[in-house]
Amino acid sequence: MTYIVTDDCIRCRYTDCVEVCPVDCFYAGENMLVINPDECIDCGVCEAECPAEAILPDSDPRAEKWIEINREYSAQWPNITRQVAPPPDADEFKGVQGKFEKYFSPKPAAE
Template sequence: MTYVVTDNCIKCKFMDCVEVCPVDCFYEGENMLVIHPDECIDCGVCVPECPAEAIYPDTDPSATPAWLSLNHQYASAWPNITRKKDPPADADAWNGVPGKFDAHFSDSPGDGE
């Protein structure tokens, strides 16, 4: 099992999860984070830390195969992030907005650590 970041992270990118991850398996895109499924140790400490409730175990229906694939693909392309940064200024306004992937997902990398 692994954990998967899903669409509610898009444009929220709170990064509280990064701070508690014991194995630094988060990777940063321009407007969301992903978890590298081969590095995640399935501890789950990131789940309650996510204000956007965007992280699910891969056994949860919200963690579809498409999200698992996206996490794997971009964790291999984006830089690793190991410390919390400030979220976007409008993160709270985007929290819970449906359908963010099609309109707002960016495949551009973030700055990383």
């Protein structure tokens, strides 16, 4: 089993989860994070730390499409190992539905 990040992270990109990950398996896109499912050790500490509730175990039915998205973009985006400030408008996007279609960016993080 592994954990993955869903579109609830888009435009929020809180990095509380990154700070607690013991294996540094998070990767940063321009406006969201992903987890490399092959590096995740299934410890689950990140799930509880996510303010946007964007992290799910792959056994959750809502996670199915996100496994491949996390795998694909973790191979393209830079690894992130430290907490950084979220976007200034992150709280405005917390809980917004359908963010992937409207806001997803395939670009890597600039930092």
